Amino acid sequence: MRPVSDTYHGVTIVDNYRWLDDLNDPAVRKWNDEQNAYTRQQIDRFPAWEPLYARLKELLTDTSATYYNLVRRGHLFAMKRQPPKNQSFLVRLESFEDGIREETVVDPNQIDTSGRTSIDWYVPSRDGRLVAVSLSENGSEDGSASVFEVSTGRRFDDRIPGVQYPTAGGDIEWNADNSGFYYTRFPQGDERPPEDAHFYQQVYFHTLGTPTTRDRYVIGREFPRIGEIRLSSPDNGKYLLVTVANGDGGEFSHHLMSPNGVWRQLTQYEDQVRATAFGPDGRLYLLSGKSAPRGSIIALPLTPTGPGKPVPVVSESDWSIEGFLPMKNRIYVTEVLGGPERISVYDLSGRRLDVVPRDTLVSIGAIVGLEGDDILYGTQSYLTPPAYYRYSAATGRSTLTSLAEKPSVDLSDVEVIRAFAPSKDGTKVPISILRRKDCVLD
Numbered sequence: 001m002r003p004v005s006d007t008y009h010g011v012t013i014v015d016n017y018r019w020l021d022d023l024n025d026p027a028v029r030k031w032n033d034e035q036n037a038y039t040r041q042q043i044d045r046f047p048a049w050e051p052l053y054a055r056l057k058e059l060l061t062d063t064s065a066t067y068y069n070l071v072r073r074g075h076l077f078a079m080k081r082q083p084p085k086n087q088s089f090l091v092r093l094e095s096f097e098d099g100i101r102e103e104t105v106v107d108p109n110q111i112d113t114s115g116r117t118s119i120d121w122y123v124p125s126r127d128g129r130l131v132a133v134s135l136s137e138n139g140s141e142d143g144s145a146s147v148f149e150v151s152t153g154r155r156f157d158d159r160i161p162g163v164q165y166p167t168a169g170g171d172i173e174w175n176a177d178n179s180g181f182y183y184t185r186f187p188q189g190d191e192r193p194p195e196d197a198h199f200y201q202q203v204y205f206h207t208l209g210t211p212t213t214r215d216r217y218v219i220g221r222e223f224p225r226i227g228e229i230r231l232s233s234p235d236n237g238k239y240l241l242v243t244v245a246n247g248d249g250g251e252f253s254h255h256l257m258s259p260n261g262v263w264r265q266l267t268q269y270e271d272q273v274r275a276t277a278f279g280p281d282g283r284l285y286l287l288s289g290k291s292a293p294r295g296s297i298i299a300l301p302l303t304p305t306g307p308g309k310p311v312p313v314v315s316e317s318d319w320s321i322e323g324f325l326p327m328k329n330r331i332y333v334t335e336v337l338g339g340p341e342r343i344s345v346y347d348l349s350g351r352r353l354d355v356v357p358r359d360t361l362v363s364i365g366a367i368v369g370l371e372g373d374d375i376l377y378g379t380q381s382y383l384t385p386p387a388y389y390r391y392s393a394a395t396g397r398s399t400l401t402s403l404a405e406k407p408s409v410d411l412s413d414v415e416v417i418r419a420f421a422p423s424k425d426g427t428k429v430p431i432s433i434l435r436r437k438d439c440v441l442d
Contacts, residue, residue, distance in 0.1 A: 064406040066386065067093075069121070070368045070376065074128015075150065077105070078403075079119065086115030090122055090133065092150060093403075097390060100402045106133050106148050120164045123171070124150070125178040126237055132172045132181055134164045141166045145183060147208065160212055162186040167198040168228040176237030180207040182218060184229045199225045203242060219255060219263060234278035239302060241276060241284070250274065256284075256307070264306060279326035281348060285313065287321055295321030297331070297350075313350045323367070330373040330393055334364050338430040340418075343367065343377060345393075354396050357389070361416050361432065376401070382434055383411045413437055 002019040005012055020028055043049055066081040068088075076093040080102075089107040093100065108117040120134035120143040131150055134143035143164030147156040163183050164170030170184045185204045187197055202220030206212065219242055220229065228245040240257040251269035254276060258264065267273045267286070274295075275287035283299040284307065296316045301308035314321070319335035319342070330353070331346045341364040345354040357379060365378025365386065373393035380386045387404030391397070415437050420428040 059408045062406070062408045064385075064408070066405055067091075067388070067403045068366075068378075068386075070366060070388070070403075071122070071124060072368055072370065073124040073126060075124070076368070077122070077124055077128075077131070079122075085109050087118045090119060090131065092128075096388075096403050097399070097401050105131060105150055105153060108135060111135070112137070120170065123173065123181070125174045125181075126176070126235065127178055130178065132174075132183075134170055134172075136164065143170060145172060156208065158206065158208055158212075160185075160206055160215070162188060165198045168201045168226070169230075170201075171229060171231045173231035173233050173240060174237065175205075180205060182231055182240060184231070185215075196225065201227055201229050203229060203231070219257075232276070232278065234282075234302075235280065239278070239284075241278070243276065254286075258306065259304070266300070266307065275323055277324060277326055279331075279348075280328050281326070283311075283326075285324065285326050285331070286310075287324060292316035294319065297321065297324060297333070313348070314346055315350065319344075322364075325367045325369060325375065327369050327373045327375070327393075332367050332375055332377075334367065339432065343391075356391055356396075356398055361418060376403075382416050382432065383414055 001016050004015045004018045006015070019025065020031070022028055023032065061083050063083055067078040068081070069079040071077045076096070078091055078093055079088045080091045081088045087108045089109060090105045091102040092105050093102050095101040106119065106122070108119055109115060111117055116138050117135055118139070120136050120141060122131055122133045124131045129150055131148050132145050133148060134145050136143040141164060145160040145163045147158045148154065149156070160183060162185055163172065165186055168184070172181050172183045174181045182203055182205050184201050187200055192200055201223070203218040205216045205218050207214070220227070223229070223244050224246055226247040228247070230243040230245070232241045232243070233239055238259045242255040244253045244255070245251070246253070246269055252267070252274055253269055254266040254273060256264050256266050272289040273286045274289060277285050279285055279299070283301050285297055285299050287295055287297055289295055294316050296312065297314035298310045299313050300310055314331065314333060317335075319337045322334040322336050322341065324331060324333045329348060331348065333344045333346060335342055335344055340360050340362060342360065343356045343364060344352055345356065346352050356377070362379045362381045365380065368376040370376060370390070375391050376388050377391060378386060378388050385405035385407050388401045389398040390401055392399070413436055414434055417433040417435065419431045419433060421431055423429055
């Protein structure tokens with residue numbers, strides 16, 4: 001044992017096992033090898049190990065593709081996970097309702113045949129002609145941004161280092177004419193001491209085809225050390241919204257750059273605004289928890305002279321608001337109540353029009369806007385794998401698309417029962433029970 005002591009705010013903490021973190025230490029390597037050998041010995045003695053291993057391998061290497069992180073800009077883009085490829089890759093979806101027709105845009109498995117380069121995230125340009133992609137190596141999530149032409153997969157010479165790191169993630173947003181983009185940037189060179197190299201995230205602007213040494217500082221020097229920045233803007237690109245998370249504590253501030261380049265801080269941490277979205281109607285929608293712990297949605301009209309007076313749109317209800325998407329004539333709101341989720345459909349005045357899906361024992365994934373007021377939404381349940389449905393605003397009907405995982409097992413003989421158990425103070429604690437349909441209730 002090699003105890004290590006640290007003092008935090010006058011309190012000394014002793015860690016007896018931190019020395020085991022150093023895999024370059026011969027003693028640690030020896031200990032690790034002995035642990036692995038002992039574990040292997042115990043597993044090999046387990047008589048059901050071989051069939052169990054074979055079945056798990058069969059399930060985990062199932063060839064069904066998974067689509068996620070869908071974005072619609074000019075085209076519908078998605079990340080695709082396709083065993084046995086090591087890394088997910090970026091595709092452009094040409095059709096997805098009656099079969100899938102797609103084109104691969106960026107495949108890190110081809111960029112690095114060792115399989116150790118991955119896509120952290122991607123952001124298409126407004127016209128869908130280009131896409132900026134954060135690529136990282138060896139599982140580091142230390143991403144550099146590259147730009148690709150969507151139609152050909154051609155990689156531009158532009159390469160921007162330090163846009164992404166696990167301490168705060170990273171983001172990009174294109175300007176109005178797609179000639180460049182705003183990006184999150186960690187300290188470079190000797191701008192900060194080594195211990196701050198992955199903190200103090202700021203926003204810079206890069207013009208395509210120019211060296212990164214000419215990139216322009218935009219905002220962020222006043223943000224906290226642990227600030228996590230996200231970037232967004234409306235479809236026309238006239239505004240830039242910078243959302244700053246104060247670490248992982250659920251506190252956010254919002255800073256808006258108007259078309260004339262003037263910055264205005266819209267919210268403070270104490271305002272409890274935890275999500276935002278630009279609407280096609282020229283308003284900025286805010287999900288607020290202030291005076292509404294389960295969430296309410298307000299709208300800020302955006303004018304040339306600045307944001308207008310807040311307008312209440314969706315009031316707090318028994319269901320907690322998880323997220324939302326404003327469309328041309330609808331607002332889609334993801335809500336949760338004790339586990340199961342649903343999407344409530346409102347008009348722009350806050351009048352509820354519909355609730356989807358009808359099955360209440362599901363979790364809702366991302367919502368992606370399509371033409372008009374139609375959307376794609378993801379679902380998953382205890383008995384069904386992830387799948388995307390298309391919801392028609394005109395008919396109120398949901399249709400399963402081809403963006404659905406094929407189940408590896410048959411669960412048709414299983415049912416899910418929703419029950420509640422009263423706690424000592426009378427609170428009803430929800431319970432989901434999975435059982436065979438022919439189970440004898442004795």
